[in-house]
Amino acid sequence: MQISNDIVPAIIIGSGLTGLTISDILINQYKLKNITIIDKNPRVGGNSIKASSGISAAGTQQQLNLQIENDSNDIFFEDIMKSSGKSKNINQVLIEKLSSDSKSAVDYLHKRHGLKLDKISKLGGHSVRRTHKSSNGIPPGFEMVSTIEKNILNQLDDDSTEVSFKMNTKLINFFINKKTFLKEVTLMDIPTGKTFKLKTPNLVLATGGFSANKNLIGKILDSEVSKKQTEDNNIIPKKLILAKLETLPTSNGDFATGDLIELLLGKPELSCQFKDLSEVQIHPTGFIDPTEPNALNKILAGEQLRGNGGILINPSTGGRFVNELDTRDRVTKGIFDQNLENDTVYLVLSEESGLYNMDTLGFYMKKGLVNKTTAEDLFANDEHKIAKFVSEIKSYSILKDDRFGRDFKINNFKDTFNEKSCIYIGKVTPILHYTMGGLAINEHGLVLNDKNKVIDSGLYAAGEQTGGIHGKNRLGGCSLLESVVFGLEVGKNIGESFAK
Numbered sequence: 439m440q441i442s443n444d445i446v447p448a449i450i451i452g453s454g455l456t457g458l459t460i461s462d463i464l465i466n467q468y469k470l471k472n473i474t475i476i477d478k479n480p481r482v483g484g485n486s487i488k489a490s491s492g493i494s495a496a497g498t499q500q501q502l503n504l505q506i507e508n509d510s511n512d513i514f515f516e517d518i519m520k521s522s523g524k525s526k527n528i529n530q531v532l533i534e535k536l537s538s539d540s541k542s543a544v545d546y547l548h549k550r551h552g553l554k555l556d557k558i559s560k561l562g563g564h565s566v567r568r569t570h571k572s573s574n575g576i577p578p579g580f581e582m583v584s585t586i587e588k589n590i591l592n593q594l595d596d597d598s599t600e601v602s603f604k605m606n607t608k609l610i611n612f613f614i615n616k617k618t619f620l621k622e623v624t625l626m627d628i629p630t631g632k633t634f635k636l637k638t639p640n641l642v643l644a645t646g647g648f649s650a651n652k653n654l655i656g657k658i659l660d661s662e663v664s665k666k667q668t669e670d671n672n673i674i675p676k677k678l679i680l681a682k683l684e685t686l687p688t689s690n691g692d693f694a695t696g697d698l699i700e701l702l703l704g705k706p707e708l709s710c711q712f713k714d715l716s717e718v719q720i721h722p723t724g725f726i727d728p729t730e731p732n733a734l735n736k737i738l739a740g741e742q743l744r745g746n747g748g749i750l751i752n753p754s755t756g757g758r759f760v761n762e763l764d765t766r767d768r769v770t771k772g773i774f775d776q777n778l779e780n781d782t783v784y785l786v787l788s789e790e791s792g793l794y795n796m797d798t799l800g801f802y803m804k805k806g807l808v809n810k811t812t813a814e815d816l817f818a819n820d821e822h823k824i825a826k827f828v829s830e831i832k833s834y835s836i837l838k839d840d841r842f843g844r845d846f847k848i849n850n851f852k853d854t855f856n857e858k859s860c861i862y863i864g865k866v867t868p869i870l871h872y873t874m875g876g877l878a879i880n881e882h883g884l885v886l887n888d889k890n891k892v893i894d895s896g897l898y899a900a901g902e903q904t905g906g907i908h909g910k911n912r913l914g915g916c917s918l919l920e921s922v923v924f925g926l927e928v929g930k931n932i933g934e935s936f937a938k
């Protein structure tokens with residue numbers, strides 16, 4: 439395709455892992471010039487940069503290196519299907535692509551960007567250990583974002599016109615010119631408030647989710663709950679989320695407001711199809727900072743802490759109450775069912791698990807979110823609770839058949855565990871974390887209308903912005919995966935359109 443000087447070949451809205459992956463492919467593989475990446479945030483990376491547990495994938499070389507040989511695309515596909523509940527909106531073609539392209543996604547990060555991804559955890563709802571991060575202690579989201587950004591910027595050294603990051607710049611509107619098929623995009627430079635326009639044949643919406651926009655979540659849930667529907671077969675009823683919404687904290691950055699969802703809901707002429715907008719993930723474990731217990735923004739206690747040995751304890755009984763490696767919706771429901779003040783429970787790690795997780799735990803300890811202590815101190819010499827806790831730990835460690843069905847235990851507590859043994863603990867509570875719903879797309883990342891037809895052959899969406907993959911519950915590590923799998927797909931499609 440021929441492009442004139444005042445039109446850019448692609449505009450990518452959002453500089454999270456999705457937007458960066460697409461940009462990398464276009465710039466470094468297809469050698470396209472003037473790719474424009476827009477983000478309203480001053481900093482590159484969106485929520486992607488915060489990811490702490492890793493990227494899930496099946497059949498990787500990294501798994502084989504650790505003798506994890508019992509995984510396959512089919513098992514991964516089944517795990518995603520099972521976790522997604524009975525959402526009628528899921529698109530099996532997308533799930534098929536997500537699972538079967540997962541190895542290539544990890545290969546892309548490993549071979550092209552040099553990420554090791556050699557530490558593998560088993561997260562809730564996965565039947566196999568398959569969530570990868572690097573063993574160098576660098577948080578996975580930061581490692582992915584900063585490395586890809588660097589590899590894009592390296593290209594800039596050769597020719598500074600090849601790519602443009604426009605930070606502090608917000609997409610406020612766009613329309614599709616039906617004659618030219620160009621997408622005419624209105625952007626605002628946030629510091630000055632000035633607006634300007636750009637045109638492109640390829641507009642990619644990669645603006646993430648909306649877990650920091652309680653107004654939007656409240657409106658969507660309200661309309662869903664008030665609809666005359668008798669069944670809500672969600673593990674956590676939507677009515678319950680709505681009732682707790684005001685006090686629920688979030689793990690997301692302030693930018694996760696779903697501007698594009700609101701914009702497109704107000705554009706009936708495009709007839710965009712939305713899937714599962716009311717499916718909101720409440721992650722079970724956000725750290726409670728003792729200096730700010732009621733803060734509405736919390737640091738996530740990543741699921742890998744449970745995957746690598748952490749258990750959950752009811753502070754008022756000293757006992758466990760749930761399979762910590764069940765899906766997030768079930769674990770969160772387990773916490774809500776304890777009816778504790780502020781839904782606060784303890785995340786407890788053995789000494790061995792603490793050491794194994796020290797790459798992340800060290801940071802949480804510095805922040806005062808996790809302490810090294812003993813049962814005696816934790817329960818302030820309440821003998822009844824101490825005895826319950828110690829016997830709980832012993833039976834958890836010894837019994838083969840876990841009473842809550844947990845089937846994967848590593849870094850266990852020692853046989854000699856007693857009230858004076860070392861433990862690591864943090865106070866945690868459920869937090870708004872991820873929006874499963876969004877724009878309907880096809881397997882090439884093209885946005886679909888309400889008749890399942892592609893709206894425009896150059897209008898793409900990918901990443902958390904989209905719906906149809908995770909249904910009622912997203913599995914851990916599948917969001918970074920979605921960003922890379924569909925980022926690579928969209929990048930390839932746009933790149934190929936210029937190669938023709």
Ligand SMILES: Cc1cc2nc3c(=O)[nH]c(=O)nc-3n(C[C@H](O)[C@H](O)[C@H](O)COP(=O)(O)OP(=O)(O)OC[C@H]3O[C@@H](n4cnc5c(N)ncnc54)[C@H](O)[C@@H]3O)c2cc1C
Nearest residue numbers: 452454478484485486489491492609646901902915917918
């Ligand atoms: C604390 C935390 C930990 C997580 N851990 C994991 C994990 O271990 N594994 C995993 O798979 N997932 C994890 N997730 C989820 C995952 O990080 C995100 O869902 C995923 O990275 C989303 O990527 P994205 O590129 O779609 O969006 P994002 O990375 O959120 O990027 C979207 C960008 O779009 C920009 N934007 C939004 N609206 C506009 C607008 N109108 N104009 C211009 N720019 C706009 C935003 O500023 C943002 O920078 C975690 C999430 C959080 C919050």
